[in-house]
């Protein structure tokens with residue numbers, strides 16, 4: 001027999017099997033038993049909460065030849081026909097597909113005919129909000145004068161997109177997100193029937209990741225079993241899902257709340273090197289921060305990581321305090337929309353963590369050290385300030401600059417130093433090339449330049465340099481050396497034409 005996904009294999013077959021939708025199941029049971037099934041239903045709710053499963057159970061229950069109370073028997077000809085997916089009188093339409101639109105178009109004609117084999121024709125229209133206006137109109141005509149032998153079930157994740165004229169002719173049910181405990185318990189029963197070993201922390205983790213969708217939970221479990229074999233531990237589960245394991249989360253959160261910037265970046269590096277996914281790490285951190293906060297006030301809930309991880313988080317929670325955890329949490333939550341807009345998730349995470357350090361970042365590079373060897377073999381001259389505005393020393397101006405900048409841009413300077421201030425050129429050296437690159441992005445660069453001009457003088461220019469590497473492209477006006485300009489194809493051409501061997505190149509607007 002071909003492999004059947006766990007989701008299909010363990011799909012609910014009776015109202016009594018539905019997980020987390022007790023009120024809906026009970027109302028439908030009553031309707032079936034009392035012969036008061038409506039002509040049209042609207043099932044609303046996020047994906048994977050049991051909408052189409054419930055619709056199929058309802059189809060069986062009203063067609064079953066040997067019903068037990070409200071429950072379908074599962075073995076009569078009608079139940080078997082519906083279960084096999086071959087019933088001509090159970091019409092499932094995916095409104096999101098092109099075919100769905102055609103099907104709705106001739107629905108008005110076909111709906112008149114009596115069922116071929118079942119007692120009642122059932123139309124299940126999935127993603128019903130995707131129907132076109134034309135299709136909704138056709139459907140509305142049918143709903144206004146519903147034939148006695150037809151039941152419609154419209155399922156949707158976006159009920160607000162269903163026209164009121166249609167919705168008002170349906171009995172509406174709102175399917176709730178299924179709670180984590182119920183998903184974990186259901187996964188446990190599947191694991192037992194499949195005779196595979198998956199430890200309870202793994203099941204709790206999957207349930208959490210499913211976010212209220214039983215289908216997502218079962219699909220994840222299916223993937224894990226097919227990749228991970230017969231025995232899954234929580235460490236292996238984390239590894240297979242590309243998640244940060246609890247130890248990593250605890251270590252990372254510890255160094256962040258201790259304010260150790262270098263160790264924080266080191267932990268992140270190790271995570272990336274192991275092939276970890278940034279978004280999963282952020283999600284894991286959010287969970288760990290939540291747990292640290294709860295444990296610090298003496299509360300432990302079902303989503304706890306458990307064991308040594310929880311003990312570590314409790315210590316962190318007590319040491320860092322609620323405000324620090326809350327601000328870190330908010331910072332991480334604010335990342336998501338930025339990442340969706342195309343921001344570099346990894347850089348953003350680094351900046352978010354660094355900017356939320358509860359204590360100052362230890363400075364590992366001496367700030368504005370006088371006359372030391374610097375980038376590119378040049379000598380750094382002790383910052384020589386112009387007369388205006390020269391009230392502040394270089395250190396004070398550097399601090400003022402960091403404070404003047406918006407948080408996100410300012411935090412990029414955390415591990416940077418003021419390398420040189422000379423003749424209006426403000427040279428900033430970054431410890432991490434990635435931070436220099438991020439600062440190099442247009443909007444950040446402009447923000448920085450504006451602040452530099454306020455603090456270092458209106459004619460200031462900015463040059464960014466990264467770590468050991470050569471200076472990054474200077475901003476705002478790139479100043480190229482004569483050598484690099486001489487390599488320009490246009491300049492070469494000009495030099496050939498004029499038979500020039502020694503050309504002095506003066507950048508535009510200067511000299």
Ligand SMILES: [Zn+2]
Pocket residue numbers: 063064065066067072073074075076077078079080
């Ligand atoms: Zn039956």
